[in-house]
Amino acid sequence: MINKTNFFSYVLLLTIGFVFSSQSLATNGDFQNTINQLTTKNLKTKFKVVEDIIDTDNPKVEFVLQSLLEGKVYYIKNNKKVVLAIKEKREYLVKELLSDNSLGKFSKHQIKKVGINNRIRQKIKAGLSMLNLKHEDEKVRLQAVKNTYKDINASIFKKIEKLIQVEDNDKVRDAMLVLMNIYRLNDADPYVRIKAINDLNGNLEPIVKNKLMRLKDNDKNLEVRIEAEKVLNNINSEISFFKNLEKVFFGISFGSVLILAAIGLAITFGVMGVINMAHGELIMLGAYTTYVVQLLMPNNIEMSIFAAIPAAFVVSGFVGIIIQTGIIRHLHGRPLETLLATFGVSLVLRQIVRTIFSPLNRSVETPDWMSGAIEINGVLSLTWNRLYIIVFCLIVFAALITILKKTSLGLQVRAVSQDRNMARAMGVRSNWVDAMTFGLGSGIAGIAGVALSQLTNVGPNLGQSYIIDSFMVVVFGGVGNLWGTLIGGFGLGVINKFMEPWVGAVLAKVLILIFIILFIQKRPRGLFPQKGRSAGD
Amino acid sequence: MFFSKILNNDTGGRIFLSILLIVTILIPFLNIVVSPESPWHLSTYTVTIIGKYLTYALLAIAVDLVWGYLGILSLGHGAFFALGGYTMGMYLMRQIGDRGVYGNPILPDFMVFLDWSELPWFWYGFDQFWFAMIMIIFVPGLLAFVFGWLAFRSRVTGVYLSIMTQALVYALMLAFFRNELGFGGNNGLTDFKDILGFSLQLDSTRIGLFIASSVALAAGYLASRALTNSRLGRVAVAIRDSESRVRFIGYRVENVQLFIFIFSAIMAGIAGALYVPQVGIINPGEFSPINSIEMVIWVAIGGRYTLYGGVIGALLVNYSKTFLTSAMPEVWLFVLGGMFILVTIFLPKGIVGLMNKYRGANG
Numbered sequence: 025m026i027n028k029t030n031f032f033s034y035v036l037l038l039t040i041g042f043v044f045s046s047q048s049l050a051t052n053g054d055f056q057n058t059i060n061q062l063t064t065k066n067l068k069t070k071f072k073v074v075e076d077i078i079d080t081d082n083p084k085v086e087f088v089l090q091s092l093l094e095g096k097v098y099y100i101k102n103n104k105k106v107v108l109a110i111k112e113k114r115e116y117l118v119k120e121l122l123s124d125n126s127l128g129k130f131s132k133h134q135i136k137k138v139g140i141n142n143r144i145r146q147k148i149k150a151g152l153s154m155l156n157l158k159h160e161d162e163k164v165r166l167q168a169v170k171n172t173y174k175d176i177n178a179s180i181f182k183k184i185e186k187l188i189q190v191e192d193n194d195k196v197r198d199a200m201l202v203l204m205n206i207y208r209l210n211d212a213d214p215y216v217r218i219k220a221i222n223d224l225n226g227n228l229e230p231i232v233k234n235k236l237m238r239l240k241d242n243d244k245n246l247e248v249r250i251e252a253e254k255v256l257n258n259i260n261s262e263i264s265f266f267k268n269l270e271k272v273f274f275g276i277s278f279g280s281v282l283i284l285a286a287i288g289l290a291i292t293f294g295v296m297g298v299i300n301m302a303h304g305e306l307i308m309l310g311a312y313t314t315y316v317v318q319l320l321m322p323n324n325i326e327m328s329i330f331a332a333i334p335a336a337f338v339v340s341g342f343v344g345i346i347i348q349t350g351i352i353r354h355l356h357g358r359p360l361e362t363l364l365a366t367f368g369v370s371l372v373l374r375q376i377v378r379t380i381f382s383p384l385n386r387s388v389e390t391p392d393w394m395s396g397a398i399e400i401n402g403v404l405s406l407t408w409n410r411l412y413i414i415v416f417c418l419i420v421f422a423a424l425i426t427i428l429k430k431t432s433l434g435l436q437v438r439a440v441s442q443d444r445n446m447a448r449a450m451g452v453r454s455n456w457v458d459a460m461t462f463g464l465g466s467g468i469a470g471i472a473g474v475a476l477s478q479l480t481n482v483g484p485n486l487g488q489s490y491i492i493d494s495f496m497v498v499v500f501g502g503v504g505n506l507w508g509t510l511i512g513g514f515g516l517g518v519i520n521k522f523m524e525p526w527v528g529a530v531l532a533k534v535l536i537l538i539f540i541i542l543f544i545q546k547r548p549r550g551l552f553p554q555k556g557r558s559a560g561d
Numbered sequence: 562m563f564f565s566k567i568l569n570n571d572t573g574g575r576i577f578l579s580i581l582l583i584v585t586i587l588i589p590f591l592n593i594v595v596s597p598e599s600p601w602h603l604s605t606y607t608v609t610i611i612g613k614y615l616t617y618a619l620l621a622i623a624v625d626l627v628w629g630y631l632g633i634l635s636l637g638h639g640a641f642f643a644l645g646g647y648t649m650g651m652y653l654m655r656q657i658g659d660r661g662v663y664g665n666p667i668l669p670d671f672m673v674f675l676d677w678s679e680l681p682w683f684w685y686g687f688d689q690f691w692f693a694m695i696m697i698i699f700v701p702g703l704l705a706f707v708f709g710w711l712a713f714r715s716r717v718t719g720v721y722l723s724i725m726t727q728a729l730v731y732a733l734m735l736a737f738f739r740n741e742l743g744f745g746g747n748n749g750l751t752d753f754k755d756i757l758g759f760s761l762q763l764d765s766t767r768i769g770l771f772i773a774s775s776v777a778l779a780a781g782y783l784a785s786r787a788l789t790n791s792r793l794g795r796v797a798v799a800i801r802d803s804e805s806r807v808r809f810i811g812y813r814v815e816n817v818q819l820f821i822f823i824f825s826a827i828m829a830g831i832a833g834a835l836y837v838p839q840v841g842i843i844n845p846g847e848f849s850p851i852n853s854i855e856m857v858i859w860v861a862i863g864g865r866y867t868l869y870g871g872v873i874g875a876l877l878v879n880y881s882k883t884f885l886t887s888a889m890p891e892v893w894l895f896v897l898g899g900m901f902i903l904v905t906i907f908l909p910k911g912i913v914g915l916m917n918k919y920r921g922a923n924g
Contacts, residue, residue, distance in 0.1 A: 299720045354906050359720050360634040361905040364861060367854055368901020375894035492731055492850075495724045530739055534732040541708075541725065545715045 052122045055082045059106045059121060062092075062138045063099045071144050078151035079179065084122050086155050089148050097121070098135040109135055150175060157183070162193040169199040173206060173231045181207045202227055209235050214245040221248070225255045226262060228401045233259055266403040271521045277410035279517020280417035281479065284472035286494035287424065287509050288465035294504030295441040295461045298352060298362040302370040303494065304487025306344060306466045310336035310473020311482040312377060315386050326391045329474065336470035343373075344466020348459050370487075377484045385481035394478060413475055420471060421510055427464070428506070437461050441504055496540050502550025512551060567787050573913065574786055577869040578779060584611075585775040589768045605764045609839050612771035614879050616836040619778045621859045621871030623828035626785050628857065629866035630794060631821050632801030633718070637726030638829050639853035640733050641701035645830025646843040647737075648700050650750035651684060652693035653761075653838060657754050670752070671745045681743045690757055701830030702823050709822040713815035718804065727850050734848035749844025756838050767839070774835045778872075781828050785868055788824065797821055858897070861904050864911025873912055 058080060061073040077088060091097050091108055098109040098116070107127060109116040116135055118127045140148070156168035172180055181204060188200045201223070208220035221239070224232050236259070239252040289303050300306075313336040318328045347369055355362045390409065397407040428434035436457045439447040448454050476486065493516075501512025516536060523532040547553070568574050588611060591603040620642055627633045659666040663673040667680055686692040708729060712722055740746035759766040788794050796817050799807045808814045837843045846852075855878070863874025878900070885893045908915060 293720075297720075299724065351902060351906065358905075358909075360628075360723065361909070363634065363720055363723055364854075364857060365902050365905040368898040368905075371894045371898030371901065375891070375898065378894075379891060492724070492728050496728065499721065499724075530735045534736055537728050537732045541711055544717060544721075545711060548715050548717065 052082070052084075055080055055084070056106075056122055059088065060099075060104060062097070062106050063104050067141055067144070070140070071147060074140075074144050074147050074151070078147070078154065082122075086152065088121055089152055089155075091121070092138065092140060093145065093148050093152075095137065097138045099138060100127075100130065100135050102134070106138065107135070154180065154183070157187055162196055165191075165193070165196045166199055169196060169203055173203060173229060176203060176207045202229070202232070206232065206235060209239060214243075214248050217243070217245070217248050218251045221251045221255050225258055228259065228263060228266065228403045233263075263403050266401065270404050271525075272518055273406060273410070275518030275521035276514055277413050277517070278521060279514040280414045281472075281476065282490075282493055282497050282517055283510055283513035284413075284417050284420060284475055285469070285490045286497040286513060287421065287506065288468035288472070289491075289494045290465075290498045290501070290503070290506060290509045291424075291437075291468075292462055292465040293498055295437055296352070296458055298355075298359050299366070299495070300344075300347070300352075300462075300465075301363055301367040301491060302347060302373060303466075303469055304489070304491040305370045305373040306340040306469035306487070307473040307476060307490055308377065308482075308484065308487035309340050309343060309373065310470030311388070311477040311486055312381065312386075312473070313339045313470065314474045314477040315381075315388050315482050318389060325389050326393065329391060329394075329478075332474050333471055336474045337467040338470075340470025340473065341463040341467030344469070345459050345463040347466070348462035352462070353455065353458065374484045374488075381484075383484055385483040387481055388477040390478050409478055413479070416475055420468065421506070424464075424468065425506060433457075433460055496536070499544065499550055500540055502552040505550070505552040508550055508552035564783070567783055567790065569790075571786060573867060573869045574782065577872060578782065581775060581779055585772060588771065592764070592768060605767050608771050609767050610883065612767070612774045612839045613836060614876050615771070615774040615778050616832045616839070617856075617859070617875040617879055618872040619774070619781045619832040619835070620829050620856055621863070621875040622778075622781055622785055622868050623825040623832065624856050625860045625863075625865060625868055625871040626788070626825045626828070627822055628860060629868075629871075630789055630801065631797045631818060632804075633818065633822065634720075634723045634857065635726045635822075635825075636723050636850065636853050636857065637730040638825070638856055639848060639850075640726075640730040641705060641826040641829035642833035642836070642856075643733075643737075643843065643845075643847035644701045644704060645697050645833030646837040646847060647744055647750065647833075648687075648693060648696045648830070649834035649837045650753075650843040651687040651696075651744075652690060653753040653756060654750050655684070655688040656756065657752065660754055661752070669745070669750070671740075671748065672743075675740060683743065697830055697834040698827050701826045701833075705823040705826030706819070709819045710815075713818045713822075716815075727853065730848050730853050731850050734845050734850070737845035737848055745844070747845065749842060749846075750837075751842040751844075753838065753841055761838060761841065770835065770839050774839070777831055777835055781831070782868060782872075785828070788821070789868070793817060793820070855897070858901055858904070860911075862900060862908070862911055864913030864915075867911075867913045870911050870913040877912075 099106045108119045108121050115129045118130050153168050153171045191197045205220040205223045236252045236256045243249050314332040317332040321328050351365050394409045397405040399405040436452045440457050497512045501508030595602045624638050654669040661670040665673050859874035859878050860871040864870030
């Protein structure tokens, strides 16, 4: 045990020493002396010692703190020296904390662990993130600054004041300014407070908002209160702007899913006038293909999605062609019966999947490059998977438009969809075009399945809920018009996301249905009606 | 005679009604008079199942009326069936009175459970049987009117209309799953005690419900047949075959469509109202789109444009469903899906069509 008076004078000295010489590098000897104070049994003094360690300027500080956190720090009983000990079988391999020098092997009775409580553990963690303020990677630095927003105090403030002089990254410097202004909100001088409030104008961090709200209600100075309210209103309006922007983003990404699901339906419905009720199940097959591809290449999950896209296109397209040539062709001119027969197909496909893969949901792994988000500011962050879905949807759409406008298959498809008999008279093999169109539409359903597998769990009923939504998109946009499907999908997606928080997800769906029923009162052929002879019937 | 006028030229209908009459007399006889030891005895359980099938048969006639005679493939008739069922369920819930788990004389159990303090306005009046009877006709009829008026006025037909009806039933299912709507949410309405003072557990009540279903089926058949024989019915068939031509001749197509659609919806609602006291529960699952589309396959298998064909299909499909789902549950969806495919491709006129063809070949 250390003599108490002795100890306090020591701590006092050390603190004074720190204030005057915090910039100068603490020598290993001094540092070891500080560390040796950890042998105290009084947790309050131990806490002070940890604070001192954190404030010490020595390259080994991080290592010491980390070891302390991991419970590897011990002291040798007879000379009270604090060391690093690693358990090796029955004995402990003891090393010096500040160098790699081994002190030999000790038995369990010769050394004792430096215990810490939760309060100290918290302090160490905060200290470690403080150390990151000087990390060489600017991203780590930025995160470290942001982590200290909540528990800023005088000593951190002083540290930041110095660090900001040498900081060369703009983003980190801005964050540091914010941090300093947050601290200044508590300044004794009301004018410093007002200046800080104004400097924080437009900042969207939740902590800033909280602090300003407290100032608005509780500050002694009237001017500060008025200023805080002004800035707060400004911040609130900006937050609601970004919230709306986020909803638009969610809506567009949901719309992209709808478009991916609907666009295949739009092609087959536009060309053949039949609804394939098994379309949702073709989406499901695409999702299961993704799952199987991941099972086949477990070491390449990151890249498996690029194999899954063509695989899903082929699997679903192939099944689609079988449905077309096996069933739909025989029901030509009887669209209602086609609807029933394809519904039968959907039941069979669902049961097949249930038999092979079990009725339980399967989860498809998301590659790392698809997870995470871009943080625009404190309120708005765009997740990568949603962004990729939007991009993916646009690529698929562009590819489809190119096929329909630039290839001879596209020409024939358009001819058949406008006037089947005339096209046949001109020598277009309408049966072949039907099969190819159906294959194309079904293949795209499979691709939609790959995209969906990244968003939800893969189960036999995955596609079921999409058939009605997809059809709504097709009807809304106008049959036989891909641009209509695109705009209809984005439109419905955004409307849906804006209504959801307002009336709830279920009622939003019901209201959209009512909206579409009313909409086709006014425009029975959708937003962009198809022109041509067949459009009249 | 009134019947013979309606059933003129309707051999199938006469046979069907005769069989129905025999069954209606025979089944209670086999249940009550024949002693339980005899192999000919029918358990009350079986009687209830047959009663349930009869309500399905009535529903099938309603579907055939709009599909076979009007050319509208409704994938949403389950909505009318379930609404009729819910209306009946509300009456039965109010009849429980203070015998519920929580013993509240006014509020049904699920409302007490949700901490509601008073009865929602739309539950008023359902303690009266006559009011419930009016609502059984009014609620499905109103939905059919609103939906049909909007749809037929803007000339939504064909597959568009089919998907719209499916979307309708889907939306209703989602809505009824919500507790806030006030119809028991996920669990629906159940734990019924008695109807018109007769306990639902009693064999005699069950026989009574069976006979009521049978009478309703016969009445529904006769009313539908009378409708299809009328001038209106013939216009409906003309609309089915060439809508534009009928419109150009000068008929108000949408009015004819609307009338028959509402008529059919009311019939489906009555079927639902008879169904609920026999199975003892109504929940949002009845609204699921697959149920509605199954009704269509009954009609397709039995034979469209015959009315009694739907009855045959409903009995056949439901019997195989009861049998298969207990014997080989995983096979049922294959069978159902296969039926959809095979019947539409190979049996466009259903079993009745097949029988007629056979008779035509022989005669």
